[in-house]
Amino acid sequence: MKIKVGSRGSKLALTQTRWVVDKLKEKNPNIDFEIKIIRTKGDKIKDIPLDKIGDKGLFVKEIENALLKGEIDIAIHSMKDMPSSLPTGLKFASIPKREDARDVLILKEGYSDLDSLPRGAKIGTGSKRRKYQLLNYRDDLEIVPIRGNIETRIEKIKTQNLDGVVLAAAGIKRLGLEEKISMYLPNEIILPSPSQGALALEIREDDKQLEDMIDSISSKQACIQVKAERAFLKGVNGGCHIPIGAYATINGDEIILDTLFGDEDGKKLVRKTKSSKISEAEELGLELAKTVLEEFGDE
Numbered sequence: 001m002k003i004k005v006g007s008r009g010s011k012l013a014l015t016q017t018r019w020v021v022d023k024l025k026e027k028n029p030n031i032d033f034e035i036k037i038i039r040t041k042g043d044k045i046k047d048i049p050l051d052k053i054g055d056k057g058l059f060v061k062e063i064e065n066a067l068l069k070g071e072i073d074i075a076i077h078s079m080k081d082m083p084s085s086l087p088t089g090l091k092f093a094s095i096p097k098r099e100d101a102r103d104v105l106i107l108k109e110g111y112s113d114l115d116s117l118p119r120g121a122k123i124g125t126g127s128k129r130r131k132y133q134l135l136n137y138r139d140d141l142e143i144v145p146i147r148g149n150i151e152t153r154i155e156k157i158k159t160q161n162l163d164g165v166v167l168a169a170a171g172i173k174r175l176g177l178e179e180k181i182s183m184y185l186p187n188e189i190i191l192p193s194p195s196q197g198a199l200a201l202e203i204r205e206d207d208k209q210l211e212d213m214i215d216s217i218s219s220k221q222a223c224i225q226v227k228a229e230r231a232f233l234k235g236v237n238g239g240c241h242i243p244i245g246a247y248a249t250i251n252g253d254e255i256i257l258d259t260l261f262g263d264e265d266g267k268k269l270v271r272k273t274k275s276s277k278i279s280e281a282e283e284l285g286l287e288l289a290k291t292v293l294e295e296f297g298d299e
């Protein structure tokens with residue numbers, strides 16, 4: 001048996017895919033895996049700011065089509081890049097152990113953390129979630145929109161004369177660039193994107209055999225966290241044009257969900273926290289979304 005695994009061609013995507021394939025091989029030594037690279041629309045249009053294209057799904061549609069057509073059997077994505085619902089015929093199989101969910105600051109030489117930055121320092125990020133939370137902490141900062149893969153964004157400190165950039169710890173760590181991190185941003189300052197640091201293994205709905213095989217590398221903890229955080233994302237029905245954050249902490253059989261929601265121009269930013277039993281992770285996310293939407297009314 002040979003399993004075809006689909007991935008985007010970026011360094012991060014391939015590193016993640018190889019990591020998953022290595023784990024699957026460990027548990028299933030008699031099975032062969034082949035990685036197929038698929039180019040997505042998001043890889044082709046590099047010059048438009050992410051919040052203008054808005055829609056999630058930009059990095060996944062071509063891969064999902066390949067899955068539906070049987071050209072590949074598993075697709076590996078960053079869970080945070082996944083739209084809140086999947087096309088008919090596809091589903092998530094397992095969610096492997098989650099990487100660090102936090103955002104980090106990578107700063108120009110000479111600066112050590114957020115508080116050491118001079119007034120009006122220039123920080124690069126294309127994410128409204130990161131932008132408005134940073135401004136909420138330090139309203140003097142100048143936020144510069146940037147895009148590109150992780151290495152390109154780090155380069156932009158030099159090429160665009162920035163004082164720093166914000167990125168996900170998960171991507172940096174997976175690429176072995178940990179020593180570049182200046183500061184881990186605590187959730188109190190920047191709440192991460194729903195399911196940041198988690199990977200998605202997507203398969204055809206009827207592929208029961210593959211589902212059982214993949215289940216061997218699933219993390220129960222990550223599954224519960226992602227369930228709650230993505231339920232919130234689904235409940236608020238938002239895309240990249242508004243700030244949305246969610247992070248779930250599990251404590252025995254209790255789950256605590258921290259959420260963030262704001263309007264398009266960042267004038268209003270609301271944080272809400274609520275807890276429940278882990279068996280009600282999804283309801284918890286949906287309930288918080290409802291509470292938040294009520295607070296925003298018709299806005």
Ligand SMILES: NCc1[nH]cc(CCC(=O)O)c1CC(=O)O
Nearest residue numbers: 078081167168170171196197198
């Ligand atoms: N939006 C792009 C993207 N998708 C996943 C990651 C990093 C890995 C992860 O969060 O799982 C990144 C880069 C970043 O936000 O810094």
